[in-house]
Amino acid sequence: MSVLLVAEHNNKELKPFTLNASTAASQIDSDVHAVIIGHNCDEAAKALSELPLIKKVIQVEAPHYENFVAENFAPVIVKLAENYSHIISSANTFGKNLMPRIAAALDTSQISDIIKVIAPDTFLRPIYAGNAFATVKSKDAKKCVTIRPTSFDPCESLGGSAPIEKADPVEEFAKTKFIKREEVKSDRPELGTARVVVSGGRGMQSGDNFKLITSLADKLNAAIGASRAAVDAGYISNDHQVGQTGKVVVPDLYIAVGISGAIQHLAGMKESKVIVAINKDGEAPIFSVADYGLEADLFEAVPQFLEELNKLNTIQK
Amino acid sequence: MKILVAVKRVIDYNVQIRVKEDNTGVVTDNVKMSTNPPDDNAIEEAVKIKEAGKATEVVAVSIGEEKAQETVRKALAVGADRGILVKTDGIIEPLAVSKLLQKIVEKEKPDLVFMGKQAIDDDCNQTGQMLSALLNWPQATFASKIEIKDGKLEVTREIDEGLETIEINVPAIVTCDLRLNEPRYASLPNIMKAKKKPIEQLNASDLGVDITPRIEQVKVEEPPKRKAGIKVSSVAELVQKLKNEAKVI
Numbered sequence: 218m219s220v221l222l223v224a225e226h227n228n229k230e231l232k233p234f235t236l237n238a239s240t241a242a243s244q245i246d247s248d249v250h251a252v253i254i255g256h257n258c259d260e261a262a263k264a265l266s267e268l269p270l271i272k273k274v275i276q277v278e279a280p281h282y283e284n285f286v287a288e289n290f291a292p293v294i295v296k297l298a299e300n301y302s303h304i305i306s307s308a309n310t311f312g313k314n315l316m317p318r319i320a321a322a323l324d325t326s327q328i329s330d331i332i333k334v335i336a337p338d339t340f341l342r343p344i345y346a347g348n349a350f351a352t353v354k355s356k357d358a359k360k361c362v363t364i365r366p367t368s369f370d371p372c373e374s375l376g377g378s379a380p381i382e383k384a385d386p387v388e389e390f391a392k393t394k395f396i397k398r399e400e401v402k403s404d405r406p407e408l409g410t411a412r413v414v415v416s417g418g419r420g421m422q423s424g425d426n427f428k429l430i431t432s433l434a435d436k437l438n439a440a441i442g443a444s445r446a447a448v449d450a451g452y453i454s455n456d457h458q459v460g461q462t463g464k465v466v467v468p469d470l471y472i473a474v475g476i477s478g479a480i481q482h483l484a485g486m487k488e489s490k491v492i493v494a495i496n497k498d499g500e501a502p503i504f505s506v507a508d509y510g511l512e513a514d515l516f517e518a519v520p521q522f523l524e525e526l527n528k529l530n531t532i533q534k
Numbered sequence: 535m536k537i538l539v540a541v542k543r544v545i546d547y548n549v550q551i552r553v554k555e556d557n558t559g560v561v562t563d564n565v566k567m568s569t570n571p572p573d574d575n576a577i578e579e580a581v582k583i584k585e586a587g588k589a590t591e592v593v594a595v596s597i598g599e600e601k602a603q604e605t606v607r608k609a610l611a612v613g614a615d616r617g618i619l620v621k622t623d624g625i626i627e628p629l630a631v632s633k634l635l636q637k638i639v640e641k642e643k644p645d646l647v648f649m650g651k652q653a654i655d656d657d658c659n660q661t662g663q664m665l666s667a668l669l670n671w672p673q674a675t676f677a678s679k680i681e682i683k684d685g686k687l688e689v690t691r692e693i694d695e696g697l698e699t700i701e702i703n704v705p706a707i708v709t710c711d712l713r714l715n716e717p718r719y720a721s722l723p724n725i726m727k728a729k730k731k732p733i734e735q736l737n738a739s740d741l742g743v744d745i746t747p748r749i750e751q752v753k754v755e756e757p758p759k760r761k762a763g764i765k766v767s768s769v770a771e772l773v774q775k776l777k778n779e780a781k782v783i
Contacts, residue, residue, distance in 0.1 A: 286700070287663070288672060308659075310693040314675045317628070317663035326629045326748035329658045339752065344656055345551045349560055352752040392703040393672040396688070401696040409694065413782070437783065455713055456696060461654065462571075462712050464694075470782040480550060487760065491780045493772065499765075508763040508780065511772050521769040529773070532783055 218302035219248040222271070223294060225311045226253060226261035228283065233410060234307040236268065236371035241364040242305040243270045243372070244334040250275060252297060252384075254290050256283035262381055269377035279386035284395035285311065291318035292387040298323055298359060302337070308363035309409075320361035327361040328353055332368035346461035346484035367409070367467040367488075401456050408440040408457065412533075413470045416442030416459055416486070417452070420475020420496065420515055424452040429519045430474060436526050442466065442486075444476045460485035475515045478503030495519070535589045535704070537580040538644035539614065540635060541596050542570040543605040544655040557753040569605050572650025574612075574717040575710040579680060580648050581613030582715065588682050589646075591615050595638055597622060597631050603733060610728035611720035617733035618642075622745060626738075628656075630745035632664035637741040639669060644705065646687075651676050651709040662709035672702035678713040 225232040250273040306312035308330040320327035333341035339354045417430040442459040461481040471489035494507035504510040546568040580592045594609035595618040596602040606617035652659040666673035674689035681688045
């Protein structure tokens, strides 16, 4: 049976992780259909139909789908579910909020946050914040699976022309009202998808000193991250937090500055391709995961780092 | 208003977990156990609401082995009025937990159910949403701020893009983010007092819920180790390595 992907979008465009989720879905079965639920979301539906991996798009429109309230979305997907063996979405706050509602309605034990498809019923997923990997096999007839976006490559976004079918909306769930969304706008790459991340920890000593991190990030066109200690100390806002309780990042280059490397921070960044640690404590646990460790006072090392970067002719963006 | 708070007993977040040699799970014998961290935030919020005069009773419930009683007792020590322990053995999946909680909700008739957004052992992030679906109640997940307004809740949620605010009718489920509040420590007198507070014990089998696991845990392994890196002696060497060896800048 086919796989149903739940597309994430903002009514105009697809959210990037929809491409990663499509890849994961296609590894379960090649017949991937995608459902897009929204309001005035024709543009996003068209973009979805252009993904070569998607064989059919189901578009469901109503004003009460404008703001992606899970209580409104879940019944639509439950209604479509009878034709599908798997329901797939990203394990970001969109999918985490939505999928368990679908799974409970279908009486299915959900499998969250997979990092690998081993077989259509068997998946690899991290537990204990990535300190162990569990291989799990679903015995349910219908499977609800969320995927860790950074563990699957984004699929091609152009070249496909899947048919777009309309399906009927379901009545509004009146007990939940969306009020507002405050998106953090930034010229920088988004933390979750940036190629380079520069993070500061408690070693920064103050919010003001985070300027050093900002300068380095500017130079490298990087996103800015932080440890929980730095966030708790009020040096930087919590949307920058990397770790078990923040974001999980997998950039090509992760630079940890003044971060000791608590278990909960390592869980959020240790899958990065190249890790650099700058810390004056040579015994700091961050060095155990760093490809390149520099034991130095960050207040000397970071300005030098900027100088050295200035000497380079080119820096990859 | 009555608030039910679900708490889970997990390996303490400061413990470096070890995978069992036979790959059947992680070592839990002689390992420090604690309340799942965001569940502490859930209890704290419920107690604060009661202290503000907006709730009349806070009931803590845990589902798990006999020893989960300690987790309920800790909730009582920071201000919950009474406890419920639903005893189970072995692995219990979020779907089964939410069905058991549904039975407790039907019996206790709370106006609000709070719990942590995710347990730090299985990292599933499912139970609150599932319970909400089973009850057909509104859900406010990943809550970092809760305001009670005219019998409704205005909840600020931590989402990937920033913050979202929703308004939900009561009864409702709220899953709590670590940013919701700063959980208090139990004082010694309150720990002593908590020993006298009642904990009702039930067996999962008494509640008429099938809790047989639907997911087979094939194996649990150590994650692949990162190969040991090197220490560089200067910033110049670091930049040279990043440029010419790792080729990332």
